[in-house]
Amino acid sequence: MSRLGKIPIAIPEKVQLDYSDSTVKVEGPKGKLEMRVAFSGSIVIEDGNVIVQPAGEDKQSRADQGLVRSLLNNMVVGVTQGFSKTLKIVGVGYKAQAQGKKLQLNLGYSHPITYAVPEGIDVQTPDPNTIIVTGIDKQAVGQCASEIRKFRKPEPYKGKGVMYVDEHIRRKAGKAAVK
Numbered sequence: 001m002s003r004l005g006k007i008p009i010a011i012p013e014k015v016q017l018d019y020s021d022s023t024v025k026v027e028g029p030k031g032k033l034e035m036r037v038a039f040s041g042s043i044v045i046e047d048g049n050v051i052v053q054p055a056g057e058d059k060q061s062r063a064d065q066g067l068v069r070s071l072l073n074n075m076v077v078g079v080t081q082g083f084s085k086t087l088k089i090v091g092v093g094y095k096a097q098a099q100g101k102k103l104q105l106n107l108g109y110s111h112p113i114t115y116a117v118p119e120g121i122d123v124q125t126p127d128p129n130t131i132i133v134t135g136i137d138k139q140a141v142g143q144c145a146s147e148i149r150k151f152r153k154p155e156p157y158k159g160k161g162v163m164y165v166d167e168h169i170r171r172k173a174g175k176a177a178v179k
Helices: 059-080 138-150
Strands: 016-020 023-028 031-036 042-046 049-053 083-090 095-099 102-106 113-116 121-124 130-135 161-164
Touching: 016 042, 023 059, 031 059, 049 059, 059 138, 083 138, 095 130, 121 138, 130 138, 138 161
Parallel strands: none
Antiparallel strands: 016 023, 023 031, 042 049, 083 130, 083 161, 095 102, 102 113, 121 130
């Protein structure tokens, strides 16, 4: 049973939510989001709350209820507060520099890497070893951070590479001297 799916989503006063023709539109202080929802249940907007109701009591309907409720909640949070992911770069000579809608990365390769930042995402580099990815779409922020991390994943021996700030790298022992 989806327990989170039953919890109503409170709509802040600055946010407008509209549901029609299987499309949800959310508009708030930080921007607009639109999503097509393929959901057999119903979405009810009343008294400043959004309630997601399943089509039936079978397992798939309850799972869909929880998914749709989470997606709607992420949209409301995105247009009010936004989302961010912070990456750190570890390694001698490794650095990043934001240049408008491009991110210049030096990650130990023979050439610098230029990453084109997607529309709706903002990338900042407060210092050369920190990258902050922000935006209103949770999925897009996570995807962008993942693509940046993919250029040089952290390796387990020295811990060098691009990693999330809260990520723990499990270190391995190097070669032991043989007697």
